[in-house]
Amino acid sequence: MTVNLLDYDLEGLAAFCDRLGEKRFRATQLFRWIHQKGASNFDEMTDLAKALRDKLKASACVQGLEVTAQHISSDGTIKWLFDVGGGNAIETVFIPEDDRGTLCVSSQAGCAVACRFCSTGHQGFSRNLTTGEIVSQLWFAERFLRQHLVRQDRVISNVVMMGMGEPLQNYAALIPALRVMLDDHGYGLSRRRVTVSTSGVVPMIDRLAVDCPVALAVSLHAPNDALRDNLVPLNRKYPIAELLDACHRYLEHAPRDFITFEYCMLDGVNDQPEHARELIELVRVRNKGTAWCKFNLIPFNPFPASGLTRSPSAQVIAFSRILGEAGIVTTIRKTRGDDIDAACGQLAGDVQDRTRVGERIAQQRTVMLRPVAAFDTVPGKS
Numbered sequence: 303m304t305v306n307l308l309d310y311d312l313e314g315l316a317a318f319c320d321r322l323g324e325k326r327f328r329a330t331q332l333f334r335w336i337h338q339k340g341a342s343n344f345d346e347m348t349d350l351a352k353a354l355r356d357k358l359k360a361s362a363c364v365q366g367l368e369v370t371a372q373h374i375s376s377d378g379t380i381k382w383l384f385d386v387g388g389g390n391a392i393e394t395v396f397i398p399e400d401d402r403g404t405l406c407v408s409s410q411a412g413c414a415v416a417c418r419f420c421s422t423g424h425q426g427f428s429r430n431l432t433t434g435e436i437v438s439q440l441w442f443a444e445r446f447l448r449q450h451l452v453r454q455d456r457v458i459s460n461v462v463m464m465g466m467g468e469p470l471q472n473y474a475a476l477i478p479a480l481r482v483m484l485d486d487h488g489y490g491l492s493r494r495r496v497t498v499s500t501s502g503v504v505p506m507i508d509r510l511a512v513d514c515p516v517a518l519a520v521s522l523h524a525p526n527d528a529l530r531d532n533l534v535p536l537n538r539k540y541p542i543a544e545l546l547d548a549c550h551r552y553l554e555h556a557p558r559d560f561i562t563f564e565y566c567m568l569d570g571v572n573d574q575p576e577h578a579r580e581l582i583e584l585v586r587v588r589n590k591g592t593a594w595c596k597f598n599l600i601p602f603n604p605f606p607a608s609g610l611t612r613s614p615s616a617q618v619i620a621f622s623r624i625l626g627e628a629g630i631v632t633t634i635r636k637t638r639g640d641d642i643d644a645a646c647g648q649l650a651g652d653v654q655d656r657t658r659v660g661e662r663i664a665q666q667r668t669v670m671l672r673p674v675a676a677f678d679t680v681p682g683k684s
């Protein structure tokens with residue numbers, strides 16, 4: 303059986319090479335070819351002995367996902383739609399900023415958590431992605447961006463597991479994928495620059511702290527259980543108090559000294575001054591005050607099935623000010639890629655209706671790539 307080497311972290315690749323009768327340093331060479339140079343053809347790997355290349359050709363491949371559409375926003379944001387088979391599609395988004403290039407990566411086709419404000423949640427759950435499918439998103443994007451920006455150095459400086467899916471409900475595939483991202487022979491990203499975003503799978507937060515403690519973001523979205531039960535149904539299983547306890551335990555292992563709370567601003571639902579004040583009381587702890595967390599206020603991206611609307615800017619600013627006055631570092635997320643539906647919560651916009659996904663993918667194939675000059679404005683890692 304042909305194995306896809308994108309499915310392996312370095313340890314897995316070493317075990318595979320061992321089965322081929324090859325030494326560990328060969329696995330390191332191979333890993334660097336795949337992830338640092340973006341190679342997919344074994345004949346390109348000129349420092350590998352021909353006998354090894356022949357063995358690899360007979361038993362392995364480096365097979366990325368098929369891109370079915372690419373959209374480039376006027377602000378430089380790029381969204382790719384990947385076909386993962388069975389009528390399922392996932393999305394990956396590259397967000398360039400002055401001092402960084404962030405890739406938003408999906409972990410599942412669909413999502414079972416069913417948050418009310420999330421179009422992926424409304425789509426339902428299809429399946430977990432494999433490690434190779436998670437890694438492929440970074441492998442493809444880094445290769446693509448370097449080629450089109452005519453750069454040799456790394457373009458993607460940050461990865462956020464904030465695309466489609468709840469990453470901690472696909473734990474077995476997630477951990478090797480994170481290791482590929484962090485490995486100095488792979489993408490060499492620091493643990494501070496890789497963020498797992500979770501809706502609050504408490505036992506898995508504890509496991510992540512031990513297995514691969516990267517930066518953590520928690521989708522909070524409500525200051526009390528009654529409201530959060532409604533917005534994030536997983537809260538009924540892991541209520542806020544348990545979630546916050548898990549966050550404090552995580553901080554003992556985290557690469558940053560804070561947890562980021564994501565808070566989607568929903569008009570008249572969770573965006574009132576009393577909600578902000580309730581949040582302050584919720585996160586305030588003895589000895590630490592509120593300095594252990596940051597808030598990221600996210601403008602909601604409306605979609606018809608949600609029945610929800612975006613909070614007015616003035617409401618978001620007022621909310622932010624109340625948190626800020628309590629000493630909580632609060633940012634309001636800029637909307638990016640609005641013209642291509644790339645913002646969070648819209649990742650599944652084109653694939654909500656799974657019965658029509660094949661038809662939609664077929665339509666998406668006709669999307670034209672913009673000329674290479676369009677990338678001139680895309681800043682990369684400083």
Ligand code: SF4
Nearest residue numbers: 413416417420423467
């Ligand atoms: S917000 Fe995240 S966890 Fe909630 S339904 Fe959407 S993808 Fe799933």
